[in-house]
Amino acid sequence: MTSHRFAKGETHLACQVVGSGTPLVLIHGFPFDHTMWQAQITALQEDYQVIAPDLRGFGESAAAVGDASTGHASAGVDMQTYAADLVAGLDALQINEPVILCGFSMGGYILWQVLRQYPNRVKAIVLCDTRAGADSAPAAAGREQMATQVLTAGIQPLVDAMLPKLLAARTQAQRPELVQQVTAMIRKASPAAVAAALRGMARRPDVQSELANFDWPALVLAGAEDEISPPEEMQAIAAQLPQAKFVEIADAGHMSTLE
Numbered sequence: 474m475t476s477h478r479f480a481k482g483e484t485h486l487a488c489q490v491v492g493s494g495t496p497l498v499l500i501h502g503f504p505f506d507h508t509m510w511q512a513q514i515t516a517l518q519e520d521y522q523v524i525a526p527d528l529r530g531f532g533e534s535a536a537a538v539g540d541a542s543t544g545h546a547s548a549g550v551d552m553q554t555y556a557a558d559l560v561a562g563l564d565a566l567q568i569n570e571p572v573i574l575c576g577f578s579m580g581g582y583i584l585w586q587v588l589r590q591y592p593n594r595v596k597a598i599v600l601c602d603t604r605a606g607a608d609s610a611p612a613a614a615g616r617e618q619m620a621t622q623v624l625t626a627g628i629q630p631l632v633d634a635m636l637p638k639l640l641a642a643r644t645q646a647q648r649p650e651l652v653q654q655v656t657a658m659i660r661k662a663s664p665a666a667v668a669a670a671l672r673g674m675a676r677r678p679d680v681q682s683e684l685a686n687f688d689w690p691a692l693v694l695a696g697a698e699d700e701i702s703p704p705e706e707m708q709a710i711a712a713q714l715p716q717a718k719f720v721e722i723a724d725a726g727h728m729s730t731l732e
């Protein structure tokens with residue numbers, strides 16, 4: 474696996490690249506980094522050029538000055554900005570052919586924005602445990618409250634809020650190593666990156682009315698016990714996409730890629 478770094482504006486972004494074949498980009502979720510894809514990277518590098526970026530502020534990628542600052546309406550990182558970062562990464566790697574784009578949860582929110590802004594860069598899509606709707610007003614307010622809390626008190630409140638919702642009941646009871654791995658991934662996230670992403674997610678666009686236009690071959694995957702992006706909601710996304718196949722993963726919660 475080769476680690477690439479490139480500059481974009483005020484930030485430095487990192488991305489892992491391994492294998493050869495059709496380029497496949499794995500977009501991680503919140504508040505994780507590319508390491509959540511380790512099993513998929515290992516399996517898929519046999520057949521694909523796997524590109525696993527760290528979104529700005531997460532993993533080995535730096536946040537830009539002001540991404541998490543408070544007191545102005547634009548504080549936070551929009552899904553459109555993460556999408557532009559991804560395409561800048563493809564440019565830096567000189568990958569010009571359309572890629573298979575795979576997004577997990579927040580990575581899926583970013584994927585929609587790549588489809589909207591850079592449709593010619595995409596060959597096919599994989600949506601894992603994600604949503605197409607926007608936040609309700611109470612959900613957005615909850616994210617702002619968590620952003621403020623994390624910036625003042627550190628990451629533990631986020632661990633306490635997220636952990637019970639991430640893994641299926643059986644995983645929580647029988648796979649302590651996975652519980653530990655997920656906890657460690659959340660603890661590793663920087664409060665600034667977490668706050669920036671929470672604020673960006675809170676104002677992400679609703680793309681539900683556009684799904685019928687997203688005419689790419691699509692695989693839609695959902696953990697059967699996902700509480701954050703329930704399988705019924707993902708099945709409804711698959712039903713509206715013109716070329717989608719829906720697959721439910723038994724005994725998995727939200728973190729289906731690990732479970």
Ligand code: MLT
Pocket residue numbers: 501502503504577578579580674701
């Ligand atoms: C994620 O896994 O990326 C998050 O749960 C997404 C969200 O908070 O909406």
